[in-house]
Amino acid sequence: MHTAAINFDKFRQLQDEACHARIREARERIGREAVLLCHHYQRADVYQYADLTGDSLKLSRLASQADSRYIVFCGVHFMAEVADILSKPEQVAILPDLAAGCSMADMANLAKVERCWRELGEVLEVDECVTPVTYINSAADLKAFCGARGGIVCTSSNAGTIADWAFSRREKILFFPDQHLGRWTGHRMGIPLDEMVVWDPDLEMGGLSTEQIRRARILLWKGHCSVHQMFQPAHILRFRNQHPDGLVIAHPECSFEVCRQSDFVGSTEHIVRTIREAAPNTRWLVGTELNLVNRLAEEVRPQGKIVQFMAPTVCMCSTMQRIDPQHLAWTLENLAEGRVVNRISVPEHEKELARLALERMLAVS
Ligand code: 13P
Ligand code: SF4
Numbered sequence: 001m002h003t004a005a006i007n008f009d010k011f012r013q014l015q016d017e018a019c020h021a022r023i024r025e026a027r028e029r030i031g032r033e034a035v036l037l038c039h040h041y042q043r044a045d046v047y048q049y050a051d052l053t054g055d056s057l058k059l060s061r062l063a064s065q066a067d068s069r070y071i072v073f074c075g076v077h078f079m080a081e082v083a084d085i086l087s088k089p090e091q092v093a094i095l096p097d098l099a100a101g102c103s104m105a106d107m108a109n110l111a112k113v114e115r116c117w118r119e120l121g122e123v124l125e126v127d128e129c130v131t132p133v134t135y136i137n138s139a140a141d142l143k144a145f146c147g148a149r150g151g152i153v154c155t156s157s158n159a160g161t162i163a164d165w166a167f168s169r170r171e172k173i174l175f176f177p178d179q180h181l182g183r184w185t186g187h188r189m190g191i192p193l194d195e196m197v198v199w200d201p202d203l204e205m206g207g208l209s210t211e212q213i214r215r216a217r218i219l220l221w222k223g224h225c226s227v228h229q230m231f232q233p234a235h236i237l238r239f240r241n242q243h244p245d246g247l248v249i250a251h252p253e254c255s256f257e258v259c260r261q262s263d264f265v266g267s268t269e270h271i272v273r274t275i276r277e278a279a280p281n282t283r284w285l286v287g288t289e290l291n292l293v294n295r296l297a298e299e300v301r302p303q304g305k306i307v308q309f310m311a312p313t314v315c316m317c318s319t320m321q322r323i324d325p326q327h328l329a330w331t332l333e334n335l336a337e338g339r340v341v342n343r344i345s346v347p348e349h350e351k352e353l354a355r356l357a358l359e360r361m362l363a364v365s
Contacts, residue, residue: 005339011330019325026332035068039075040268041289041320055269056136057155074323076102080344081140085355093344096327100319107223108177110141112201123213131166132174140346140354147353156252157267158365159185165364177223184252184259186218228253230315231287236261239285250287280304290316
């Protein structure tokens with residue numbers, strides 16, 4: 001039997017240097033029993049320990065293919081849930097700080113989505129004509145909701161393909177929780193803006209008339225990312241005035257106008273790849289989280305590429321930031337002693353249906 005877990009309080013006050021020594025030592029002891037998956041937004045002092053990195057889609061695939069007993073997920077809660085859902089029953093998904101959530105994911109919950117479905121049912125034959133599509137930035141029970149209703153999950157890198165799949169089955173999509181990704185995806189498919197309406201979950205019938213609901217091709221949940229909403233068209237305009245040859249790339253969680261005025265729009269992995277593969281001596285304005293942008297700027301500087309952050313203010317994902325060396329050292333040291341802390345375990349009844357929606361996505365994309 002293992003002794004009780006080491007309390008985090010002992011790690012809270014640890015200086016970073018001491019944490020790094022303990023992380024290295026613990027990793028040595030754990031060896032191949034654990035794999036460390038890191039999202040691109042992780043801070044540099046944690047990212048340096050990644051075995052594998054990626055955007056949400058790539059990390060979901062990596063989690064489903066992992067063969068180590070422990071998957072330590074340096075990212076946010078929904079990502080560790082996906083790792084738990086897609087990994088084998090004997091594998092264990094761990095999130096070093098349970099407070100690392102996603103504020104956008106929290107903008108939709110099962111009670112509100114079920115109410116929306118019921119209210120849509122007053123106007124439409126909802127099960128026959130609406131495919132529910134949840135962005136991967138959502139809780140497991142919402143993925144299960146989609147799994148149970150012929151729906152699917154999407155990420156920022158496959159949303160177009162997933163929307164094609166959804167429309168091939170039913171005439172409308174209910175897209176949650178990110179209205180911006182949904183709108184941009186619809187626009188790229190040629191759907192007019194007035195056929196995409198915003199469903200406000202805090203209003204009766206989403207604040208829409210029967211006519212608006214009947215006419216809509218995509219019902220966009222009123223949710224957004226607080227980090228990506230900081231980027232504004234004015235930032236792009238100023239950059240273009242100063243650097244007419246510069247290029248602009250944005251994440252599709254940015255507002256419609258920011259995406260429309262960008263030269264490229266794509267997932268974090270797409271942003272990294274595009275700038276890595278760009279011609280030397282090019283200049284880039286990037287609309288996504290600051291840790292990614294700073295790291296990329298450093299990496300491509302030797303090729304004469306200049307990478308600038310889109311907003312004039314610092315906007316980091318404060319929840320991603322919560323995974324710090326202290327929490328990583330605490331998690332790994334416990335693991336080295338055979339103790340699991342911060343296990344993410346999706347209840348079985350949700351897991352099965354959520355897996356169905358995720359596997360549909362992996363098969364389609
Ligand atoms: P990616 O799938 O592009 O990595 O996006 C995840 C995310 O949360 C962006 O804010
Ligand atoms: Fe969620 Fe936004 Fe952070 Fe991405 S950047 S994890 S969408 S809060």
